[in-house]
Amino acid sequence: MKYWQEEETYSLEQKRAVQTERLIKTVNRVYENVPFYHEKMKELGIEPGDIKSIDDLSKLPFTNKQDLRDHYPYGLFAVPMEEVVRIHASSGTTGQPTVVGYTKNDIEMWQNMMARCYTAYGLTKKDIIQVAYGYGLFTGGLGAHYGSEYLGATTVPISGGNTKKQIQLLQEFGSTAIACTPSYALYIGESMKNMGIDPRSTNLRVGIFGAEPWTDEMRETIESTFGIEAMNIYGLSEIMGPGVAFDCQHKHGLHINDDHFVPEIINPDTTELMPNGEEGELVFTCITKEALPLLRYRTHDVTKLYTKPCACGRTLTRMGRITGRSDDMLIIRGVNVFPSQIESIILKVAEAAPHYVLIVDRINNLDTLEVWVEAKEGLFTDAIKSLERVEKHITNELFSLLGLHVRVRLVEPRTIERSEGKAKRIIDKRQK
Template sequence: MTYWQKEEVYDIEQKRQVQSERLITTVNRVYNNVPFYKEKMKAMGIEPGDIKGIGDLDKLPFTTKQDLRDHYPYGLFAAPMEEVVRIHASSGTTGQPTVVGYTKNDIEMWSDMIARSFTAMGVTKKDIVQVAYGYGLFTGGLGAHYGTERLGAATVPISGGNTKKQIQLLQEFGSTVIACTPSYILYIGETMKNMGIDPRSTKLHTGIFGAEPWTEEMREQIESMFGINAMDIYGLSEVLGPGVGFECSARSGMHINDDHFVPEIINPDTLQALPEGQSGELVFTMITKEALPLLRYRTRDITTLHTGQCSCGRTLTRMDKIAGRSDDMLIIRGVNVFPSQIESVLLKVAETAPHYVIIVDRINNLDTLEVWVEVRPEFFTDAIKSLEKIEKHITAELFSLLGLHVKVKLVEPRSIERSEGKAKRIIDKRNK
């Protein structure tokens, strides 16, 4: 088995010692350099000396995305600006963008985390990696780029979009690995088919997909379309970017690089830590970052953690696929609905394509849920009875899973807008 770094196979005592030492250093760093944390800790009656190791993690305050916005742009930085060599930011489409900074050491660590992740997925220095994540303020493109170079593989920095150029380079450059969002690789495949090109004709053997939630059903669609291994990578800009977690060849959950990011699961309502194996909100404490080491950052992602050695040999904590985000969860007539649940049903239906949109509205003070999904070209017909049969089947499957009546509307092939980055799946009209 190939590992990038020895820390991936630490035993429990080695891991706890490393985590404890790094946590103590980080707590001192933020207390002395970030007024926000100093005030928070003082208000809780905590001083850095009270943190003796990883067992004291729950004594520390939480951090939220709103805290980053409230201290925009650099208020939570723990390093002076003359030590910051890179700045990234979220899109800010749902509010003030969150700004993250990196020192030179942070960039080195990030590069190692991507190289570690890609190695576990079977990428080697012999590969040609086409990076089709967006470059710029978004962390995906440059994060994958630096990690690919650290690994020693050839990097094709095409960025996102320009789909026909993507296809040209896949064919002419002989790319063996592609990194992008799962929705975008499906769009690339669809475009190839429309151009009369078999998606399985490329030299790709692995796809590395992240930046948006995706289901096992979507994995099956991608693997069937391209004949590749579709691997999951996890990250968020506030914690690092891509490379916080990754799948290995065993695909029994994503390994979290817990020598750098200590994970917890909490109840999002009570904020109490939950025992291993229970589902809840994922929280991270960054213990090696210099520019922006956040304490107990609430990701809003819903998942479950598992410890113990993986069949690949790694002892890093593993997390299940993200079920959804607590702030993306739809509450429809008192029922909690995650978009991933709807996707899992749609992608099991042979007649429909993996392109859909969920529309939530409120009519006569009653919440409504409607799903538009494309019919595959070979099944699209003017025969109303045929389409009605498909609609009724999907409606029944969704009712069985959710206990809700969902209105299903089949739409023409290629009528739902495609995304060359993160797909927009939900339209919530209730707050408009």
């Protein structure tokens, strides 16, 4: 079978009919079951009956990450909790996560979408897929895992880290595909070379890389390092997790599963709809999800959309690479980090002044984050042990909040540059 499902090659008329039917059902469901959307629609003067086709999508209200935080944990769920079979969550700007729920049908749909991705990469049930994304509340590991099983492939659930073990299993289990962040793939390759192992000597033929921004140059480096096809995958927990969009073997944009997630591009400042092919902020509406069907969710990812069918034959809407963010979020090794998260910790430390800067770099192909924090007057006259104690305290608090190892460095008062306008909180040294 050339394609996983016929929906991937729908005609425009077929796609619009399916999207319209599913959108109308979704709008009715959230209007009746989610007070937030009921009130939002009333404020805009619209009722479910006003949504007659997919062309009416722009009449609906936007949803933001803050809306999920304001209704933490389950306030935007459209089903009772006894129908929710799984919870995932992502970090928030103040340590409060955004919570995502899934019904049994949602999980099956997610597995199906991931299997679509794997099929587009040329994978089959004959493959052995090593899942090196983190498991737990993060959607990456379990999303990749259950999609692999749904495809019928052999799944190796090693999770992230433990690089020597990763290499051992690549060699001994004969893994033909690996799912991880692109920066971690390069780190594995570097580690193999340091161990005297040729990264091209394994059975790997496909890499499934996502959870952080990466360039075509990094793709070329990974492919030459391992001798594999490096395939991109896109997702976000609020919409589903990995599998919202995927590369095909032509690598001319990511195919969006738009029979489940309807994309739009807006001007992030005016929220005005942008024409196909013009850059703006990506917005998604979920039209098949049961537990958390978000309307017009603003991702803050900047990209373009293309509706022309791909050379592979798929007619799914395609998106270009993410070129930036319309907010100040960083993605460090798959973890979302906001400067305000760091600030929330620093402001609780008596010895620290409210001046800091985040220094992002890429060392040995892994993203690193270092936080410089100004000490209050007098601390530098104390013993070095006092400085180390404060640094360790902030480090531990940040790890507890982010689940990410961050290096903290206390610097002398008035070291960090002041600004009369918006403070420059981020110095990103990674190559663009």
